[in-house]
Amino acid sequence: MRTVLYDEHAKLNAKFTEFNGWDMPLYYRSIIEEHMAVRRHVGIFDVSHMGDITVKGKDASAFLDHMFPTKVSNLKSGECVYTAFLNEDGLMIDDTIVYRMGEDSYFFVPNAGTTEKIYRWVTDHSKGYDVRIENVSNKISSIALQGPESEDVLKELGFTYPGYFKFQYDNGKYMNPITGKDQIIISGTGYTGEKGVEFIIPNEFAVELWKKLLEAISRRNGLPAGLGARDTLRMEKGMLLSGHDFNEDRDPYEASVSFIVNNDGDFIGKKKLDERRKSDHEIFRGFILSDGIPRNGNLIKADGKRIGTVTSGTISPVLNKGIALGYIDKAYSKENTEVMIEIRSVDHRAVVSRPKIVK
Amino acid sequence: MTEVPEGLNYTKTHEWYKKDGKTATIGITDYAQSQMTDIVYVDLPKVGDKKKAGDVLLTIESVKSAEDVYSPITGTVTAVNDEVVKHPESINKDPYGSWLVKMTIESEGEHLSASEYRKLIQ
Numbered sequence: 001m002r003t004v005l006y007d008e009h010a011k012l013n014a015k016f017t018e019f020n021g022w023d024m025p026l027y028y029r030s031i032i033e034e035h036m037a038v039r040r041h042v043g044i045f046d047v048s049h050m051g052d053i054t055v056k057g058k059d060a061s062a063f064l065d066h067m068f069p070t071k072v073s074n075l076k077s078g079e080c081v082y083t084a085f086l087n088e089d090g091l092m093i094d095d096t097i098v099y100r101m102g103e104d105s106y107f108f109v110p111n112a113g114t115t116e117k118i119y120r121w122v123t124d125h126s127k128g129y130d131v132r133i134e135n136v137s138n139k140i141s142s143i144a145l146q147g148p149e150s151e152d153v154l155k156e157l158g159f160t161y162p163g164y165f166k167f168q169y170d171n172g173k174y175m176n177p178i179t180g181k182d183q184i185i186i187s188g189t190g191y192t193g194e195k196g197v198e199f200i201i202p203n204e205f206a207v208e209l210w211k212k213l214l215e216a217i218s219r220r221n222g223l224p225a226g227l228g229a230r231d232t233l234r235m236e237k238g239m240l241l242s243g244h245d246f247n248e249d250r251d252p253y254e255a256s257v258s259f260i261v262n263n264d265g266d267f268i269g270k271k272k273l274d275e276r277r278k279s280d281h282e283i284f285r286g287f288i289l290s291d292g293i294p295r296n297g298n299l300i301k302a303d304g305k306r307i308g309t310v311t312s313g314t315i316s317p318v319l320n321k322g323i324a325l326g327y328i329d330k331a332y333s334k335e336n337t338e339v340m341i342e343i344r345s346v347d348h349r350a351v352v353s354r355p356k357i358v359k
Numbered sequence: 360m361t362e363v364p365e366g367l368n369y370t371k372t373h374e375w376y377k378k379d380g381k382t383a384t385i386g387i388t389d390y391a392q393s394q395m396t397d398i399v400y401v402d403l404p405k406v407g408d409k410k411k412a413g414d415v416l417l418t419i420e421s422v423k424s425a426e427d428v429y430s431p432i433t434g435t436v437t438a439v440n441d442e443v444v445k446h447p448e449s450i451n452k453d454p455y456g457s458w459l460v461k462m463t464i465e466s467e468g469e470h471l472s473a474s475e476y477r478k479l480i481q
Contacts, residue, residue: 013360015393030451031397031422228396232422293400293420314422315399344418344425 003048004141004206008214012224020113022049024227031228035317038192038233042147042222044213045230047191047198048206051115052140053122054107054178057131064098064106066129067122069252069273071263075100080165080187083260084252085110085118090273092246092255094118097189099167107178109142109200111242125268136177141206145213146196146225146233153216154186154197161197162188174202184209191230193237193356232314235325238286238355244296245284245311245325251276254327256284256355282308282327286357289322289341292348299342300328300350307332310341318358322348325355361480362389364455369476370468372429374416375455383432384458387419390480392454395421398447403439404460410434412468417459419450431470434462 001022009016014025025046027034037043055064061073070083080099084092094114099107110118119135126133145153151161162168167187169179176183178200185200199209214224231241240246240255251273252260261273287294287310294313299306308328316323324341332339333352340347367375373391376383392398400420410416410430417428438461443449450457471479 015396026423027396032399228423293425295425315420317422 003046004203005046005048005143005210008207008210009046009224014226017227019049019227020111022112024049025224027226027228028224031226031232032317034223034225034229035232037221037223038147038194038225038229039318040148041220042145042149042153042217043225043229044210044217044222045144045146045225046141046210047144048141049112050142051110051112051118051135051137052107052178052200053110053115053119054105054134054136055122055131056105057129058104059129059131060104060106063126063129063131065263065265066267067125068098069261069263069267069269070098071265072098072100072106077102078162078166078168080167080189082165082257084257085121086251086267086269086273087248088269088272090251090269090276091248092250092252093121093248094242095240095257097187099185099187101179113243139177139203141201141203143199143201143206143210143213144190144192144196145199145217146190146192146194147222148195149220149222150194150196153213153220153222156216157212159186162186164188172202172205174204176202191239192233193239193358194233232317235312235314235323236316236318236358238325238357240284241312250284250327251280253277254280254282254284281330283330283333284325284327284355285333286353286355287324287326287339287341287350288319288353288357289324290349291322292341292343292346293322294324294341294343294348294350298324300326301340301342301347302332302338307339316358323357324350328352361393362455363473363477363480365473367455367473368431368467369471369473370429370431371471371479374428374431376431378464381464382437383434383462383464385416385431385460385462386458387428387450387454388476389454392451395419395426396423397421398450401443401447401450401459403444404436406436406439408436410436410462412466419447428459430462430468432462432464432467434465437461437463
């Protein structure tokens with residue numbers, strides 16, 4: 001599948017990669033340059049491969065409070081929250097951001113590879129609730145504007161920054177299938193750890209907005225950035241990648257996102273999650289290596305035994321050192337604990353860090 | 360878009376080599392570097408190492424992955440390019456200028472001409 005912006009990427013000589021069935025830009029010229037542009041200035045990303053599912057109706061709040069470990073009905077209109085879908089065993093199926101548009105009106109953004117599965121999951125669980133669930137993913141494009149100068153770019157283009165985990169609407173020319181009105185949604189969210197927004201817009205508006213943003217960021221040493229930089233940026237900040245850092249095998253406590261569990265109601269997976277919490281023995285941490293570049297699947301060792309596994313690894317463009325994310329035995333999870341990471345049969349020294357490796 | 364210069368020999372595993380009498384100068388192709396993304400580390404063999412065609416010759420690491428580079432020929436390593444160790448990104452910028460290893464040629468493995476290699480990566 002191609003996003004509406006495919007031809008724009010091709011014009012920029014993007015190197016494409018297949019990601020969950022989508023032909024997405026992996027990079028344009030260099031992952032490291034794009035990464036640093038976002039950390040120092042600003043960058044834009046086509047994230048139209050992400051899903052968009054609306055939940056509307058009288059029981060929308062009650063239904064979503066049942067679907068998530070997070071009490072999403074605590075959101076006010078115009079606020080959004082990071083959370084995850086759990087299965088009956090309390091394990092994370094997918095992480096997502098849930099947006100509250102009104103009293104009985106929400107939407108959420110699942111990952112590209114899990115949108116169909118999640119759509120079925122919520123639909124299958126909606127029996128008995130007065131809700132209408134619609135998967136509008138194919139009608140929606142998304143562009144992320146990220147970096148310390150993102151707010152300046154927004155202002156130049158006549159937009160305002162909505163605030164962290166808040167969102168607002170701007171008048172648009174095309175009907176937005178999420179809101180049903182001629183609107184663009186500007187959300188104070190992202191996947192880079194930098195200040196920024198995500199534009200959630202009707203497909204018809206995507207090329208025009210991309211071109212405007214590209215022109216504005218180019219005046220500031222900003223760059224369009226691909227999935228390569230998106231991955232290295234999120235790794236430095238310890239953000240989970242669905243399907244890699246968890247895949248229905250970890251609960252929110254293990255994944256170091258215990259803050260999403262704040263729902264005293266009866267949500268899916270609650271019972272097992274309470275039991276697991278007491279027995280969990282591994283936890284998600286970051287690792288900084290002295291040398292070597294860790295990769296998914298590398299073993300983490302200490303005291304001559306295996307204590308964990310790397311789930312994501314790269315070289316950090318900011319630190320210029322190998323960094324990893326992964327799960328280790330809680331006994332070794334304290335910051336600065338020395339461990340070894342085995343990369344292609346050679347042990348490399350590493351220290352444990354919080355998942356947010358780059359402050 | 361991807362460069363495949365004439366006059367070089369290519370392998371199915373995306374190495375190039377240039378013959379100069381009994382010496383081969385070896386590197387990776389433009390296609391290979393573009394697939395790998397930003398190259399950040401090169402682990403070269405030692406001068407004197409003997410390799411058979413198809414053996415792992417060296418390893419290149421990028422932001423995204425670690426990839427083995429295979430020996431296109433059977434022979435002995437006579438020189439390694441320390442410049443690419445200091446500046447791994449030079450392989451991205453100039454894959455045919457950034458040679459990795461020189462070897463004496465005992466025998467060549469299976470190899471492709473420029474036009475055959477172009478077809479392979481299309």
